[in-house]
Amino acid sequence: MTNFDYKQMDDVIHSRIRLAIMAMLAGVERAEFRFLRDQVKATDGNLGTHLKKLEDAGYVTAHKHFVDKKPVTHYALTRKGRQAFAVYLQRLEDLLPKRS
Amino acid sequence: MTPDPQDDLAYIRQLMEQTRHFTQLSGDHLIAWGLLIGLGLICDGAVTLGAHLPLSGIWIGLIVVGWLYSFWQGRRASRRQPVAGHAARIVSQLWIACGVAMTTAFMVGQWTGAVAGDSTPGLSALFIGIGVFMTGVLSGLNWFRNLAFGWWAGAVTLFIWHGSAALWILAGLFILLLSVPGLVLNLQARAAR
Numbered sequence: 693m694t695n696f697d698y699k700q701m702d703d704v705i706h707s708r709i710r711l712a713i714m715a716m717l718a719g720v721e722r723a724e725f726r727f728l729r730d731q732v733k734a735t736d737g738n739l740g741t742h743l744k745k746l747e748d749a750g751y752v753t754a755h756k757h758f759v760d761k762k763p764v765t766h767y768a769l770t771r772k773g774r775q776a777f778a779v780y781l782q783r784l785e786d787l788l789p790k791r792s
Numbered sequence: 793m794t795p796d797p798q799d800d801l802a803y804i805r806q807l808m809e810q811t812r813h814f815t816q817l818s819g820d821h822l823i824a825w826g827l828l829i830g831l832g833l834i835c836d837g838a839v840t841l842g843a844h845l846p847l848s849g850i851w852i853g854l855i856v857v858g859w860l861y862s863f864w865q866g867r868r869a870s871r872r873q874p875v876a877g878h879a880a881r882i883v884s885q886l887w888i889a890c891g892v893a894m895t896t897a898f899m900v901g902q903w904t905g906a907v908a909g910d911s912t913p914g915l916s917a918l919f920i921g922i923g924v925f926m927t928g929v930l931s932g933l934n935w936f937r938n939l940a941f942g943w944w945a946g947a948v949t950l951f952i953w954h955g956s957a958a959l960w961i962l963a964g965l966f967i968l969l970l971s972v973p974g975l976v977l978n979l980q981a982r983a984a985r
Protein backbone atom coordinates (compact mmCIF):
# COMPACT_ATOMS: atom_id res chain seq x y z
CA MET A 693 0.00 0.00 0.00
CA THR A 694 1.44 3.38 -1.01
CA ASN A 695 0.75 6.70 0.69
CA PHE A 696 -1.29 8.44 -1.99
CA ASP A 697 -1.72 12.16 -1.46
CA TYR A 698 -4.15 13.53 -4.05
CA LYS A 699 -2.92 17.07 -3.37
CA GLN A 700 0.38 16.17 -5.00
CA MET A 701 -1.31 15.48 -8.35
CA ASP A 702 -1.45 18.42 -10.77
CA ASP A 703 -5.16 19.25 -11.13
CA VAL A 704 -4.66 20.81 -14.54
CA ILE A 705 -3.26 17.58 -16.00
CA HIS A 706 -5.31 15.22 -13.86
CA SER A 707 -8.23 14.80 -16.25
CA ARG A 708 -8.44 12.05 -18.87
CA ILE A 709 -8.62 14.39 -21.87
CA ARG A 710 -5.99 16.86 -20.66
CA LEU A 711 -3.69 14.00 -19.74
CA ALA A 712 -4.17 12.56 -23.25
CA ILE A 713 -3.39 15.95 -24.83
CA MET A 714 -0.26 16.36 -22.71
CA ALA A 715 0.89 12.80 -23.50
CA MET A 716 0.44 13.28 -27.25
CA LEU A 717 2.17 16.65 -27.33
CA ALA A 718 5.03 15.30 -25.19
CA GLY A 719 6.02 12.93 -28.01
CA VAL A 720 6.13 15.55 -30.80
CA GLU A 721 7.11 19.13 -31.53
CA ARG A 722 3.56 20.24 -32.33
CA ALA A 723 0.19 18.83 -33.38
CA GLU A 724 -2.82 20.22 -35.17
CA PHE A 725 -6.20 20.69 -33.44
CA ARG A 726 -7.97 18.22 -35.75
CA PHE A 727 -5.33 15.56 -35.15
CA LEU A 728 -5.71 15.92 -31.37
CA ARG A 729 -9.50 15.84 -31.68
CA ASP A 730 -9.43 12.63 -33.75
CA GLN A 731 -6.98 10.92 -31.40
CA VAL A 732 -8.74 11.95 -28.19
CA LYS A 733 -12.17 11.34 -29.77
CA ALA A 734 -13.57 14.55 -28.32
CA THR A 735 -15.88 17.14 -29.82
CA ASP A 736 -14.46 20.45 -31.04
CA GLY A 737 -16.02 22.33 -28.13
CA ASN A 738 -14.90 19.88 -25.48
CA LEU A 739 -11.34 19.72 -26.76
CA GLY A 740 -11.23 23.52 -27.11
CA THR A 741 -12.24 23.94 -23.47
CA HIS A 742 -9.53 21.56 -22.24
CA LEU A 743 -6.89 23.15 -24.44
CA LYS A 744 -7.86 26.57 -23.08
CA LYS A 745 -7.29 25.32 -19.54
CA LEU A 746 -3.87 24.02 -20.51
CA GLU A 747 -3.08 27.31 -22.25
CA ASP A 748 -4.20 29.33 -19.23
CA ALA A 749 -1.90 27.24 -17.05
CA GLY A 750 0.97 28.00 -19.43
CA TYR A 751 1.41 24.33 -20.36
CA VAL A 752 0.64 24.63 -24.08
CA THR A 753 0.92 27.35 -26.71
CA ALA A 754 -1.30 27.77 -29.76
CA HIS A 755 -0.06 28.91 -33.16
CA LYS A 756 -2.75 29.95 -35.63
CA HIS A 757 -2.16 30.31 -39.35
CA PHE A 758 -3.92 29.76 -42.67
CA VAL A 759 -3.51 26.85 -45.09
CA ASP A 760 -5.40 27.24 -48.37
CA LYS A 761 -7.34 30.13 -46.79
CA LYS A 762 -8.55 27.85 -43.98
CA PRO A 763 -7.58 28.55 -40.36
CA VAL A 764 -5.34 25.89 -38.80
CA THR A 765 -4.17 25.82 -35.19
CA HIS A 766 -1.13 23.91 -34.00
CA TYR A 767 -0.47 23.25 -30.32
CA ALA A 768 2.85 22.60 -28.62
CA LEU A 769 3.97 21.95 -25.07
CA THR A 770 5.82 24.79 -23.37
CA ARG A 771 8.91 24.23 -21.23
CA LYS A 772 6.68 24.69 -18.18
CA GLY A 773 4.25 22.12 -19.59
CA ARG A 774 7.01 19.55 -20.18
CA GLN A 775 8.28 20.03 -16.64
CA ALA A 776 4.76 19.70 -15.20
CA PHE A 777 4.17 16.56 -17.26
CA ALA A 778 7.46 15.03 -16.10
CA VAL A 779 6.55 15.78 -12.47
CA TYR A 780 3.08 14.29 -13.00
CA LEU A 781 4.59 11.09 -14.44
CA GLN A 782 7.01 10.88 -11.52
CA ARG A 783 4.12 11.18 -9.05
CA LEU A 784 2.27 8.40 -10.87
CA GLU A 785 5.34 6.17 -10.81
CA ASP A 786 5.77 6.86 -7.09
CA LEU A 787 2.31 5.38 -6.59
CA LEU A 788 3.39 2.06 -8.01
CA PRO A 789 4.59 -0.57 -5.55
CA LYS A 790 8.40 -0.54 -5.38
CA ARG A 791 10.13 -3.49 -7.03
CA SER A 792 12.36 -5.36 -4.62
CA MET B 793 -10.15 10.70 -12.54
CA THR B 794 -9.61 7.75 -10.24
CA PRO B 795 -5.92 7.24 -9.66
CA ASP B 796 -4.94 3.88 -11.11
CA PRO B 797 -1.27 4.59 -11.81
CA GLN B 798 -0.59 1.38 -13.69
CA ASP B 799 -3.42 1.99 -16.16
CA ASP B 800 -2.65 5.68 -16.47
CA LEU B 801 1.02 5.09 -17.22
CA ALA B 802 0.15 2.44 -19.83
CA TYR B 803 -2.34 4.86 -21.41
CA ILE B 804 0.23 7.67 -21.48
CA ARG B 805 2.90 5.44 -23.01
CA GLN B 806 0.48 4.23 -25.69
CA LEU B 807 -0.50 7.80 -26.66
CA MET B 808 3.09 8.99 -26.70
CA GLU B 809 4.16 6.08 -28.89
CA GLN B 810 1.37 6.41 -31.43
CA THR B 811 1.93 10.17 -31.79
CA ARG B 812 5.72 9.91 -31.88
CA HIS B 813 5.62 7.41 -34.75
CA PHE B 814 3.02 9.35 -36.71
CA THR B 815 4.33 10.45 -40.09
CA GLN B 816 2.29 11.38 -43.10
CA LEU B 817 4.60 10.69 -45.98
CA SER B 818 4.00 13.07 -48.87
CA GLY B 819 4.59 11.70 -52.35
CA ASP B 820 5.25 15.12 -53.91
CA HIS B 821 9.05 15.05 -53.51
CA LEU B 822 9.24 11.49 -54.80
CA ILE B 823 7.16 12.27 -57.89
CA ALA B 824 9.21 15.38 -58.67
CA TRP B 825 12.67 13.86 -58.19
CA GLY B 826 11.73 10.62 -59.95
CA LEU B 827 10.52 12.54 -63.00
CA LEU B 828 13.40 15.06 -63.01
CA ILE B 829 16.19 12.47 -62.71
CA GLY B 830 14.33 10.10 -65.04
CA LEU B 831 14.12 12.90 -67.62
CA GLY B 832 17.85 13.66 -67.25
CA LEU B 833 18.71 10.00 -67.78
CA ILE B 834 16.45 9.80 -70.84
CA CYS B 835 18.35 12.79 -72.24
CA ASP B 836 21.63 10.96 -71.49
CA GLY B 837 20.28 7.88 -73.27
CA ALA B 838 19.14 9.99 -76.24
CA VAL B 839 22.67 11.39 -76.60
CA THR B 840 24.09 7.85 -76.79
CA LEU B 841 21.64 7.26 -79.66
CA GLY B 842 23.02 10.28 -81.53
CA ALA B 843 20.88 13.19 -80.31
CA HIS B 844 22.63 16.54 -79.78
CA LEU B 845 21.65 17.84 -76.36
CA PRO B 846 23.47 20.18 -73.94
CA LEU B 847 23.67 17.57 -71.18
CA SER B 848 25.56 19.66 -68.59
CA GLY B 849 23.04 22.49 -68.88
CA ILE B 850 20.11 20.07 -68.74
CA TRP B 851 21.44 18.36 -65.60
CA ILE B 852 22.25 21.61 -63.81
CA GLY B 853 18.78 22.91 -64.70
CA LEU B 854 17.06 19.74 -63.47
CA ILE B 855 18.99 19.66 -60.19
CA VAL B 856 18.36 23.37 -59.50
CA VAL B 857 14.64 22.95 -60.26
CA GLY B 858 14.56 19.88 -57.99
CA TRP B 859 16.17 21.64 -55.02
CA LEU B 860 14.02 24.78 -55.45
CA TYR B 861 10.90 22.62 -55.60
CA SER B 862 12.01 20.61 -52.54
CA PHE B 863 12.66 23.81 -50.58
CA TRP B 864 9.29 25.34 -51.53
CA GLN B 865 7.37 22.11 -51.02
CA GLY B 866 9.12 21.41 -47.71
CA ARG B 867 8.03 24.77 -46.30
CA ARG B 868 4.49 24.26 -47.59
CA ALA B 869 4.24 20.69 -46.27
CA SER B 870 5.47 21.61 -42.80
CA ARG B 871 2.47 23.94 -42.44
CA ARG B 872 0.08 21.22 -43.66
CA GLN B 873 1.42 18.34 -41.57
CA PRO B 874 -1.00 17.52 -38.73
CA VAL B 875 1.93 16.53 -36.55
CA ALA B 876 5.51 17.80 -36.55
CA GLY B 877 7.31 14.86 -35.03
CA HIS B 878 10.71 13.27 -34.87
CA ALA B 879 9.96 10.53 -37.42
CA ALA B 880 9.03 13.07 -40.13
CA ARG B 881 12.16 15.09 -39.35
CA ILE B 882 14.35 11.97 -39.58
CA VAL B 883 12.79 11.04 -42.96
CA SER B 884 13.53 14.47 -44.45
CA GLN B 885 17.07 14.53 -43.00
CA LEU B 886 17.66 11.02 -44.35
CA TRP B 887 16.90 12.12 -47.92
CA ILE B 888 19.12 15.18 -47.56
CA ALA B 889 21.90 12.84 -46.34
CA CYS B 890 21.33 10.52 -49.33
CA GLY B 891 21.39 13.49 -51.72
CA VAL B 892 24.60 14.90 -50.26
CA ALA B 893 26.27 11.46 -50.22
CA MET B 894 25.31 10.81 -53.86
CA THR B 895 26.41 14.25 -55.02
CA THR B 896 29.73 13.90 -53.18
CA ALA B 897 30.37 10.40 -54.49
CA PHE B 898 29.65 11.33 -58.09
CA MET B 899 31.01 14.86 -58.35
CA VAL B 900 34.14 14.43 -56.23
CA GLY B 901 34.49 10.71 -56.98
CA GLN B 902 34.44 11.20 -60.72
CA TRP B 903 36.52 14.36 -60.62
CA THR B 904 39.27 12.60 -58.65
CA GLY B 905 38.83 9.37 -60.58
CA ALA B 906 38.01 7.42 -57.40
CA VAL B 907 34.56 6.48 -58.73
CA ALA B 908 34.41 4.91 -62.17
CA GLY B 909 31.75 6.37 -64.49
CA ASP B 910 30.37 2.88 -65.17
CA SER B 911 29.58 2.31 -61.51
CA THR B 912 27.56 5.54 -61.14
CA PRO B 913 24.12 4.11 -62.08
CA GLY B 914 24.54 1.13 -59.73
CA LEU B 915 25.69 3.34 -56.86
CA SER B 916 22.71 5.65 -57.42
CA ALA B 917 20.33 2.71 -57.12
CA LEU B 918 22.09 1.55 -53.92
CA PHE B 919 21.76 4.98 -52.25
CA ILE B 920 18.12 5.43 -53.28
CA GLY B 921 17.41 1.91 -52.01
CA ILE B 922 18.72 2.89 -48.56
CA GLY B 923 16.55 6.03 -48.56
CA VAL B 924 13.46 4.09 -49.64
CA PHE B 925 14.05 1.29 -47.12
CA MET B 926 14.49 3.62 -44.12
CA THR B 927 11.60 5.86 -45.19
CA GLY B 928 9.33 2.80 -45.31
CA VAL B 929 10.51 1.63 -41.87
CA LEU B 930 10.14 5.07 -40.24
CA SER B 931 6.72 5.62 -41.80
CA GLY B 932 5.48 2.12 -40.97
CA LEU B 933 4.75 1.44 -44.66
CA ASN B 934 5.96 -2.08 -45.41
CA TRP B 935 5.04 -1.98 -49.10
CA PHE B 936 7.15 1.17 -49.50
CA ARG B 937 10.07 -0.37 -47.57
CA ASN B 938 9.94 -3.43 -49.86
CA LEU B 939 10.46 -1.23 -52.93
CA ALA B 940 14.07 -0.96 -51.72
CA PHE B 941 14.63 -4.57 -52.80
CA GLY B 942 13.64 -3.51 -56.32
CA TRP B 943 16.24 -0.72 -56.16
CA TRP B 944 18.93 -3.08 -54.90
CA ALA B 945 18.07 -5.70 -57.53
CA GLY B 946 18.35 -2.84 -60.03
CA ALA B 947 21.75 -1.92 -58.58
CA VAL B 948 23.04 -5.48 -59.11
CA THR B 949 21.77 -5.39 -62.71
CA LEU B 950 23.41 -2.01 -63.28
CA PHE B 951 26.77 -3.17 -61.88
CA ILE B 952 26.67 -6.16 -64.27
CA TRP B 953 25.15 -4.37 -67.27
CA HIS B 954 27.17 -1.30 -68.22
CA GLY B 955 26.79 1.02 -71.16
CA SER B 956 23.87 3.01 -72.52
CA ALA B 957 21.33 0.34 -71.50
CA ALA B 958 22.11 1.17 -67.86
CA LEU B 959 20.82 4.73 -68.41
CA TRP B 960 17.45 3.49 -69.66
CA ILE B 961 17.19 0.95 -66.81
CA LEU B 962 17.97 3.62 -64.19
CA ALA B 963 15.49 6.04 -65.77
CA GLY B 964 12.86 3.29 -65.53
CA LEU B 965 13.75 2.67 -61.88
CA PHE B 966 13.38 6.36 -61.01
CA ILE B 967 10.00 6.62 -62.67
CA LEU B 968 8.57 3.23 -61.65
CA LEU B 969 10.04 2.88 -58.14
CA LEU B 970 10.02 6.54 -57.06
CA SER B 971 7.48 8.64 -59.00
CA VAL B 972 4.77 5.97 -59.22
CA PRO B 973 4.96 5.09 -55.45
CA GLY B 974 4.85 8.85 -54.75
CA LEU B 975 1.65 9.05 -56.75
CA VAL B 976 0.23 6.07 -54.82
CA LEU B 977 1.09 7.76 -51.50
CA ASN B 978 -0.71 10.93 -52.56
CA LEU B 979 -3.77 8.99 -53.71
CA GLN B 980 -3.83 7.10 -50.40
CA ALA B 981 -3.53 10.37 -48.44
CA ARG B 982 -6.36 11.89 -50.48
CA ALA B 983 -8.58 8.85 -49.89
CA ALA B 984 -7.90 9.00 -46.13
CA ARG B 985 -8.99 12.67 -45.88
